[in-house]
Amino acid sequence: MELEPEPMVRRGRPRSEAADGRIADAARELLLDRGYDQFSVDEVAVRAGVAKTTLYRRWPTKDHLVVAVVARMQDDVPVEYRGDVRADLTRYLNAIVDGLHRMRLAGRPSTSGDSSAGVVAEVAAAAARHADIGAAVHAMFLRRNVLVLRLIEQARDAGELSDGVDAEVLFDQLAGALYYRLLITGAPIDAAYVDRLVAGALRGTSA
Amino acid sequence: MELEPEPMVRRGRPRSEAADGRIADAARELLLDRGYDQFSVDEVAVRAGVAKTTLYRRWPTKDHLVVAVVARMQDDVPVEYRGDVRADLTRYLNAIVDGLHRMRLAGRPSTSGDSSAGVVAEVAAAAARHADIGAAVHAMFLRRNVLVLRLIEQARDAGELSDGVDAEVLFDQLAGALYYRLLITGAPIDAAYVDRLVAGALRGTSA
Numbered sequence: 001m002e003l004e005p006e007p008m009v010r011r012g013r014p015r016s017e018a019a020d021g022r023i024a025d026a027a028r029e030l031l032l033d034r035g036y037d038q039f040s041v042d043e044v045a046v047r048a049g050v051a052k053t054t055l056y057r058r059w060p061t062k063d064h065l066v067v068a069v070v071a072r073m074q075d076d077v078p079v080e081y082r083g084d085v086r087a088d089l090t091r092y093l094n095a096i097v098d099g100l101h102r103m104r105l106a107g108r109p110s111t112s113g114d115s116s117a118g119v120v121a122e123v124a125a126a127a128a129r130h131a132d133i134g135a136a137v138h139a140m141f142l143r144r145n146v147l148v149l150r151l152i153e154q155a156r157d158a159g160e161l162s163d164g165v166d167a168e169v170l171f172d173q174l175a176g177a178l179y180y181r182l183l184i185t186g187a188p189i190d191a192a193y194v195d196r197l198v199a200g201a202l203r204g205t206s207a
Numbered sequence: 208m209e210l211e212p213e214p215m216v217r218r219g220r221p222r223s224e225a226a227d228g229r230i231a232d233a234a235r236e237l238l239l240d241r242g243y244d245q246f247s248v249d250e251v252a253v254r255a256g257v258a259k260t261t262l263y264r265r266w267p268t269k270d271h272l273v274v275a276v277v278a279r280m281q282d283d284v285p286v287e288y289r290g291d292v293r294a295d296l297t298r299y300l301n302a303i304v305d306g307l308h309r310m311r312l313a314g315r316p317s318t319s320g321d322s323s324a325g326v327v328a329e330v331a332a333a334a335a336r337h338a339d340i341g342a343a344v345h346a347m348f349l350r351r352n353v354l355v356l357r358l359i360e361q362a363r364d365a366g367e368l369s370d371g372v373d374a375e376v377l378f379d380q381l382a383g384a385l386y387y388r389l390l391i392t393g394a395p396i397d398a399a400y401v402d403r404l405v406a407g408a409l410r411g412t413s414a
Contacts (some may be wrong), residue, residue: 054353104335110271115336121328121335124390128311128328131321138322138393146390161246169407172394176383177376183331184386186345187379200376203410 022048023055029071036109036122041065063133070123071140073099079147085201086198087153093174093194100182100189106157115186124183146172161202173201213286229255230262235276242314243329248272270333270340277330278347280306286354293405298357300401307389307396322393331390352378367405368409380408 021203026047031039041062045052059065077095081088105119152167177197181187225404238246248269252259266272284302288295311325334344359374384404388394 005406027234060209083208116338116341117331117335121332124324125328125332127393128324130391131323134321134323134393137391141392143287166403166407169403172384172387172404173380173408175391176385176387177379178383179387180379180383184382184392185348186334186341195372196376199371201380 019048019050020053023050024068026158027065028072031066031069031119032102032106034091036066036119038107039066061130063123063130064136066119066123066126067133067136067140069121071144073102074140074144077144078145079151081151081154081158083158083160085160085204087151088155089148089174089202090153090194090198092151093178093198094191095189096175096178097189097194099196100178104182115182117183120179121183136139145175148175170201174198219290226255226257226261228323230257231275231279232377234272235279236390238273238276238326239309239313243326245314246273256357268337270337271343272331273326273330274340274343274347277310277326279285280310280346281351284351286351286358288358288361288365290367292359292367293409294356295358295362296381296407296409297401299358300385300405301398303382303385304401307342311389322395324388324389328390329384347381352382355382356357 023044027044027101030044030047039062041055041059043054045055045059048055055065059068063205077092077099079092091115100120103123105112106119108116123137127134131159145153148171149167152161152165152170156159156165156167174197178189178194181193218224230251234251237251237254248262248266249259251272252262255262262272281352284299284306286299307327308385310327310330311323312319314325315323317324330344334341355378356374357376359368359372363370363374364371381404385396385401388396388400394400
């Protein structure tokens with residue numbers, strides 16, 4: 001019993017963007033609301049009003065759907081070079097920090113004072129355990145991070161950064177410091193830290 | 208996680224260092240040999256020739272024992288300022304890279320060409336799931352990382368780094384980039400990358 005719009009696609013009709021949007025919204029809402037443990041593909045199907053088979057065909061496991069949610073959240077983070085590399089990187093990193101906090105607090109009170117990495121660590125563990133999830137996570141970050149590399153290169157071309165700047169290393173240092181604190185040392189990440197981080201990283205890269 | 212004194216201490220008897228050493232060696236060997244999934248406290252007890260209760264009293268779960276193994280491996284990494292901060296940080300980071308590769312390949316063929324973070328991701332996930340494991344992981348890194356912060360400060364005091372260097376940020380950038388690539392983007396970490404990383408990070412910090 002098919003309750004979903006697949007057959008339409010085969011007849012040359014556009015795939016139901018409304019259903020895609022409902023699925024994505026329901027998945028994100030459920031993940032942030034319940035957290036990783038209580039997140040389930042079945043529940044997303046119920047909330048989105050689509051057949052379970054529709055979801056399982058595209059996201060065979062809960063981890064696949066969680067990665068899709070994270071990818072969509074990342075796509076919401078603006079990456080734009082506006083002519084002030086310090087301000088532009090600071091804005092980008094603060095948006096990353098906001099997203100990381102939302103993910104780590106998923107399913108928990110927003111006032112939770114602990115430093116658990118929550119869903120962020122679950123995604124890293126799923127990527128390490130299952131090669132296909134790992135490939136999806138790596139592809140997601142590659143696709144997004146290329147935008148920040150371009151931002152750095154634009155700043156270099158505009159004369160804000162020195163010609164010799166290693167864009168990839170500079171980006172790894174910035175993003176890496178945030179994930180390292182969240183996943184490994186438990187040290188806080190906030191706007192004050194982002195300011196120190198950007199100042200430290202740009203110190204030697206100014207033209 | 209510290210190797211806590213046994214109850215024997217309460218009776219004024221010296222703790223069995225031989226048994227501690229056997230347990231630590233057996234745990235490390237089993238973890239590297241079998242990987243996270245096949246690692247068990249029971250098997251470590253058998254291999255070390257000690258009672259299971261001895262292990263469970265000190266490491267209530269498999270994760271506690273895994274963290275103790277990681278802590279011991281970290282303690283084997285030399286951190287020393289010898290007067291050339293670039294060389295000293297490069298040597299330290301290469302040792303970290305070696306340890307990360309051993310951990311990520313635990314239980315798998317050393318020729319494994321994938322980029323899975325393996326046990327490193329399992330430790331991060333365990334730290335996120337269980338507050339006491341998280342506290343132990345954070346304490347372990349705090350205890351180790353303070354040595355590298357001291358190295359950076361010694362280099363600053365020796366005039367190799369500028370007075371304004373933010374040691375904590377500099378360290379987060381270096382270690383963070385390695386963990387970020389391993390856990391998140393799957394990009395390779397090797398000696399060539401360490402060279403680029405140290406060059407990029409020290410670029411603006413030279414006195």
